[in-house]
Amino acid sequence: MKRKTTWLSLVLLTIFLLVGCESKGESQPEKERNGSVETSQVDKETEAESDNKDEKENPADIQLSGEVVNENGKLVVKGKSNLMEGTKVKIDWLDRPFSIRNPVCLLCEKGADVNQNGEFTFEIPTDLKNYGYVLVTMEVLLGNVQSDEVKAVYGEYGENLKGPFVYKYERMDEEYQKIFASTLVLPSGEQKVYPIETPKRDEVPDDYGSTDVWVETELTNDHHYFYVKGKSNLLEGTAMVASYFSSKDAAVAQNWVSSSANVVSDGSFTLQIPYDTITETGSIVITSKPQNSHILQTKMNETYGESFEKMRGEQVVPNEEGGNKIEIVLHPEPPIVNAPEKTNVTTDGEETKIQLPDDILFDHDQSDLKPDAQKTLNELIQNLATLKADTVIQINGHTDNGGDDQYNMTLSEKRAKSVETYLHQSGKVDHIQMSTAGYGETMPLALNNSEEGKAKNRRVEIVINPK
Numbered sequence: 001m002k003r004k005t006t007w008l009s010l011v012l013l014t015i016f017l018l019v020g021c022e023s024k025g026e027s028q029p030e031k032e033r034n035g036s037v038e039t040s041q042v043d044k045e046t047e048a049e050s051d052n053k054d055e056k057e058n059p060a061d062i063q064l065s066g067e068v069v070n071e072n073g074k075l076v077v078k079g080k081s082n083l084m085e086g087t088k089v090k091i092d093w094l095d096r097p098f099s100i101r102n103p104v105c106l107l108c109e110k111g112a113d114v115n116q117n118g119e120f121t122f123e124i125p126t127d128l129k130n131y132g133y134v135l136v137t138m139e140v141l142l143g144n145v146q147s148d149e150v151k152a153v154y155g156e157y158g159e160n161l162k163g164p165f166v167y168k169y170e171r172m173d174e175e176y177q178k179i180f181a182s183t184l185v186l187p188s189g190e191q192k193v194y195p196i197e198t199p200k201r202d203e204v205p206d207d208y209g210s211t212d213v214w215v216e217t218e219l220t221n222d223h224h225y226f227y228v229k230g231k232s233n234l235l236e237g238t239a240m241v242a243s244y245f246s247s248k249d250a251a252v253a254q255n256w257v258s259s260s261a262n263v264v265s266d267g268s269f270t271l272q273i274p275y276d277t278i279t280e281t282g283s284i285v286i287t288s289k290p291q292n293s294h295i296l297q298t299k300m301n302e303t304y305g306e307s308f309e310k311m312r313g314e315q316v317v318p319n320e321e322g323g324n325k326i327e328i329v330l331h332p333e334p335p336i337v338n339a340p341e342k343t344n345v346t347t348d349g350e351e352t353k354i355q356l357p358d359d360i361l362f363d364h365d366q367s368d369l370k371p372d373a374q375k376t377l378n379e380l381i382q383n384l385a386t387l388k389a390d391t392v393i394q395i396n397g398h399t400d401n402g403g404d405d406q407y408n409m410t411l412s413e414k415r416a417k418s419v420e421t422y423l424h425q426s427g428k429v430d431h432i433q434m435s436t437a438g439y440g441e442t443m444p445l446a447l448n449n450s451e452e453g454k455a456k457n458r459r460v461e462i463v464i465n466p467k
Contacts, residue, residue, distance in 0.1 A: 059082065065195075067196060070192050071192070074123070074129075077124070077138065078119075078121050081114065081118045083118055085115060088111055088112075088146060089111065090138070091122045091136070096257070097184060099257045105126050134185050137181070142157060143157070161178075164201050167179075168237060168296055170298060175296065183195070183196055183197075199264070213312070213326065217328060222346075222348040224346070226244060229268070230263075230269045234267055234288075235299060235300060235304075238263040239293050240287075241259070241287050241288065241292060243258045247281045255275065260292075277355075278335055278347060282332060283329050286326075287326060288326040290325070308325060336387070339383075340379040341376070342357065343355060343356050351464070351466055352465065358459055361377075381426045384423070384429050393434050394435055394461075395420050395460065396438070398444075399411060399441050400448050402454065405440060408440035408441050409439075411438075420434055
């Protein structure tokens with residue numbers, strides 16, 4: 001009886017163990033499967049978060065800011081960015097920024113390395129206080145210029161670069177991308193800090209790069225420059241060249257050297273065109289020819305043809321040198337008065353300035369009007385007499401920087417007063433409100449480092465509707 005009980009117990013125990021193992025064998029894989037699903041879901045979410053973070057903080061999506069500090073003609077570039085540590089930034093400073101863009105120094109060291117905080121600093125070694133406008137440029141070029149670590153992120157050709165500071169360029173028929181920023185600085189001016197600003201980009205036109213080209217322009221001006229803001233469907237890098245001519249028959253532009261700019265990635269461009277005087281028949285002529293300095297010449301030739309022979313559109317005309325060219329003619333609104341001979345007239349909104357050089361009014365260091373000045377002032381009076389009642393006019397005297405400061409200030413005041421007296425004595429401009437001021441050498445039009453510049457600064461200005 002005892003043996004049967006023992007045998008029965010063993011059978012029952014065996015069955016229990018087998019059932020338990022089977023149950024365990026079924027539940028363990030299920031648990032593992034459930035665990036695997038949960039882990040996979042977490043991994044996916046983590047991966048998605050990581051991708052979003054990378055997208056938001058893409059190291060190739062370049063952000064750039066900072067400033068150029070002007071200390072009496074000594075410029076210091078202080079850049080801030082998300083550029084990789086060790087990235088090499090080329091700094092240059094260019095004279096004639098609206099046209100030829102000459103490097104001021106060819107042999108100077110022009111590089112700065114980005115530190116671990118994304119910052120770079122460069123002190124321009126040239127003393128620029130005797131220069132006019134200078135264009136300070138910052139470039140990050142790829143290829144052999146950068147380390148392997150930098151190229152691994154940005155691409156061998158800069159193909160990974162993104163953002164508003166990205167520009168295309170060509171090297172040995174290969175298309176590259178670079179980071180580029182620029183700041184226009186007047187070293188001789190009073191402004192001390194010039195910000196490095198992010199360029200604004202519009203959406204690329206739907207017909208970007210079409211051979212049926214179009215260009216839209218917006219024109220403004222002040223007392224020194226015309227400003228043309230352009231929109232187009234032209235390829236990035238297309239060179240636009242502009243000049244201001246005093247009349248339709250003028251063979252030479254007022255400033256001899258043309259202004260130029262290249263179309264950027266959204267088809268836009270900005271031209272800044274210096275001028276001396278606005279005339280009734282003057283015009284701005286903007287052109288783009290096959291032989292201009294186009295940045296992506298290979299792509300231009302493929303798209304438009306080597307002579308622009310594939311190009312069409314209302315603003316496309318035959319080129320004198322064969323093929324086609326783009327030509328746009330703008331007519332700035334003439335001033336409200338005509339300037340006498342040998343004088344200049346400019347506008348800035350409603351304000352008009354008539355600049356009378358001192359040599360047509362006064363002898364050297366004198367404030368009494370020359371007899372020959374009467375012809376010029378009588379012609380001026382005829383023009384001023386046509387202005388409406390209660391027009392406000394300021395008569396301002398200016399000198400160059402030769403001699404004592406206080407002497408120049410007094411001389412400029414006396415000269416302005418002499419012109420006012422003559423105008424009043426005519427009896428033809430009594431309906432106009434007039435005032436005078438002397439500024440001495442404090443408001444130059446040009447640099448005083450040449451006789452030509454000094455001659456421009458010695459003047460009397462008639463300002464109509466002053467701001």
